[in-house]
Amino acid sequence: MTNPQIEIQLIAAVVAMACAIPGVFLVLRKMALISDAISHSILPGIVIGFFITQDLNSPLLILLAAFTGVITVVLVEYLQKTGLVKEDTAIGLVFPMLFSIGVILIAKNASDVHLDIDAVLLGELAFAPFDRVEIGGADMGPKSLWVMGSILLSIIMLLLLFFKELKVSTFDAGLAASMGISPVLIHYGLMSVSSITIVGAFDAVGAILVIALMIAPAATAYLLTTDLKKMIVLSLFFGVLSAIAGYWFAHWLDASIAGSIATTLGLIFLLVYLFAPSKGLISVLYRQERQKIEVSLITFLIHLSRHEEESERHINHLQEHIDWHEVRAKKVLNLALKNNLIAIDNDIITLTEKGTMFTEKSLEYIFENRDEKIESMKESFFLFRG
Amino acid sequence: MTEYFTYLWSDYTLRTITLGTAVLGAICGMLGSFAVLRKESLLGDAISHAALPGIALAFIITGAKDSGILLLGALVSGLIGTYWIRGITSKTHLKSDTALGLILSTFFGFGMLLLTFIQKQPNANQAGLDKYLFGQAATLVESDVRLLIIVTAISLFILLLFWKEFKIMLFDADYTKTIGFNTKFIDITVTFLIVLAIVLGLQTVGVVLMSAILLAPAAAARQWTNKLDVMIVLAGIFGALSGVFGTAISASQNNLPTGPVIVLVASVVVAFSLIFSPSRGLLLREIRFHKNRKDLELMKALQLMHDIAKTHEDISHPHAIRILNDFQGYTKSSLKKLEHRGWIEIEGSNWAMTEKGFKTAAEMYNQQSEDD
Numbered sequence: 001m002t003n004p005q006i007e008i009q010l011i012a013a014v015v016a017m018a019c020a021i022p023g024v025f026l027v028l029r030k031m032a033l034i035s036d037a038i039s040h041s042i043l044p045g046i047v048i049g050f051f052i053t054q055d056l057n058s059p060l061l062i063l064l065a066a067f068t069g070v071i072t073v074v075l076v077e078y079l080q081k082t083g084l085v086k087e088d089t090a091i092g093l094v095f096p097m098l099f100s101i102g103v104i105l106i107a108k109n110a111s112d113v114h115l116d117i118d119a120v121l122l123g124e125l126a127f128a129p130f131d132r133v134e135i136g137g138a139d140m141g142p143k144s145l146w147v148m149g150s151i152l153l154s155i156i157m158l159l160l161l162f163f164k165e166l167k168v169s170t171f172d173a174g175l176a177a178s179m180g181i182s183p184v185l186i187h188y189g190l191m192s193v194s195s196i197t198i199v200g201a202f203d204a205v206g207a208i209l210v211i212a213l214m215i216a217p218a219a220t221a222y223l224l225t226t227d228l229k230k231m232i233v234l235s236l237f238f239g240v241l242s243a244i245a246g247y248w249f250a251h252w253l254d255a256s257i258a259g260s261i262a263t264t265l266g267l268i269f270l271l272v273y274l275f276a277p278s279k280g281l282i283s284v285l286y287r288q289e290r291q292k293i294e295v296s297l298i299t300f301l302i303h304l305s306r307h308e309e310e311s312e313r314h315i316n317h318l319q320e321h322i323d324w325h326e327v328r329a330k331k332v333l334n335l336a337l338k339n340n341l342i343a344i345d346n347d348i349i350t351l352t353e354k355g356t357m358f359t360e361k362s363l364e365y366i367f368e369n370r371d372e373k374i375e376s377m378k379e380s381f382f383l384f385r386g
Numbered sequence: 387m388t389e390y391f392t393y394l395w396s397d398y399t400l401r402t403i404t405l406g407t408a409v410l411g412a413i414c415g416m417l418g419s420f421a422v423l424r425k426e427s428l429l430g431d432a433i434s435h436a437a438l439p440g441i442a443l444a445f446i447i448t449g450a451k452d453s454g455i456l457l458l459g460a461l462v463s464g465l466i467g468t469y470w471i472r473g474i475t476s477k478t479h480l481k482s483d484t485a486l487g488l489i490l491s492t493f494f495g496f497g498m499l500l501l502t503f504i505q506k507q508p509n510a511n512q513a514g515l516d517k518y519l520f521g522q523a524a525t526l527v528e529s530d531v532r533l534l535i536i537v538t539a540i541s542l543f544i545l546l547l548f549w550k551e552f553k554i555m556l557f558d559a560d561y562t563k564t565i566g567f568n569t570k571f572i573d574i575t576v577t578f579l580i581v582l583a584i585v586l587g588l589q590t591v592g593v594v595l596m597s598a599i600l601l602a603p604a605a606a607a608r609q610w611t612n613k614l615d616v617m618i619v620l621a622g623i624f625g626a627l628s629g630v631f632g633t634a635i636s637a638s639q640n641n642l643p644t645g646p647v648i649v650l651v652a653s654v655v656v657a658f659s660l661i662f663s664p665s666r667g668l669l670l671r672e673i674r675f676h677k678n679r680k681d682l683e684l685m686k687a688l689q690l691m692h693d694i695a696k697t698h699e700d701i702s703h704p705h706a707i708r709i710l711n712d713f714q715g716y717t718k719s720s721l722k723k724l725e726h727r728g729w730i731e732i733e734g735s736n737w738a739m740t741e742k743g744f745k746t747a748a749e750m751y752n753q754q755s756e757d758d
Contacts, residue, residue, distance in 0.1 A: 032487040033428055040594075082668060084660055085605050089427040093605055096598030097653040100646035103520065107641045121519065121594070122498055208435065208594075209498075212491030219484045256502035262495020269488060273474065284477050
């Protein structure tokens, strides 16, 4: 690894971490798309800031652009409050307008602004190590590392200082207000922090990939845990992992680093989405299937308990009576047999003592509208454990 | 501007482009109405971004720059993105905003990865692919426009054919299901049409701004009417106008990209509609508020006078105006208004309540206590 390579990975990792923390709160507050709005609408701010400062890493430009981001949020919220358009329509109306203004500004001043339209979307992570800070002639490392590093440090400090406030206001705005925490203040604080982070990261990864860095790690972590602290740590982990894996992937393909990081984030999400222990797609589908069988089982047992006559309890009759496919009927029968709920004698099914107890209990719960109790009852009857 | 429009008839290329953007605006406006009413406004944003890897992959696989094949790729990857979003929101506890943002950004990132990968290939002449980012109306040729018109016609036909189903589905999906419509089929048809419109617009407006063309005309049209059919027609007209004027403005100057200009024109239409619409508009609403507040203040002043007047046997006994000084609602103009309505009479520095004013005030009081 050469020196610039290490530096690029370091910058990518720092950007990923700085994005992941506000991202967690945006996802939890159902405001993930605000990052989409901000990342697009800061463009005019960046262009105007660039006219003034001629330097993409200048603090003035970052503040100016972040201010545009906060204005976007205010504008979106104003539009929502008028009640004339729905929430997400408001977002969809505001940011393309501001983004268009930015694109036109760049196009009209293409000769003065050395701001490439591709760079707007993709960033120029590969060139980041060339723009360096020098103090008294000594090389102090890449400029964007300093910028993002200080943003990350501020974010961590703010997180530690206001963790409790953030947590309470995210999960229960009413409780937060009654505790004397101003939800408005926290809201705009979070918006400002997100804006500044997006502007800082914009230079490195571009307008759209910064959204990936904010949302994807948090969404992935949210599938794995419901503990806020764990979720933040996991997001940081996924962010850094994708940043570094993405870098090497891009290196191998000789393609855009930012695009590759976003792709890695998407792949990691896909894996977790499929295989997460309790919230992944596969376990959700498995659970749904199991619940279907359980409902069938209870229906079946109730049917048995209501019919004394043998003809109704004949194994062949049941299939046509309850109208199940053969496979399904077999599954239910097997499950019931395995749990000693029924006994089959000469193709006539009878409830065992345990089966009668189980059926009576579940009937009782159904009549009393306490369906949820059946869930714990299944445990006590050792269902699904063979 | 007039000069431009005369020029438009003589110039073939410009006419093609203008026709293309107009048709595109119209179809997007009409189908966008469904997106807006289904509260899926930002789905368009996600779909347009998700279409990018499809374009790049279609190019890598076939090596063709023919827009038909590339758009087919866009359609497929847009649909995959859409159904993944649906999967995330229905099977996990992640909310739709997270799902949209996630698909939007990661698919786009993947698309950009592929685009930069294609650029580095020695044999690939990829000059045509960049236009899908911000769109280039100038690259529209007659065959593109013909495709646009055909798709628009087909969409319109489907729209008319299933009009009743689409309409009932929009307003009450559960009811639609209970009376036996195949809601899944209707839903898939609507979604497919929206994805199709987005994909067609990519070449002209680009992935980044496509959602605005879908949303803005519909959001503007929504302000002028409460009827679905009127809204769709209006949205189509607004979309077409944005396309025509956007193209005109961008063609009349150098270095003005068409897509962003169309978006800005559409945004102006939205802003105008939000402010000036007669029934919902912000301006009239503000005027109504103002008038109500004025009325309320007037009533308060009258109430105070009533309180003073009723302590006297003769209700029309004159009082000095200055005893009202402590009261905030009173100004010279409000006194004049009260006099104008015949509730009080002013003589020099005195005011006296009229019979009518006393009655109004007393009744107002009664009404209030009844309401309580």
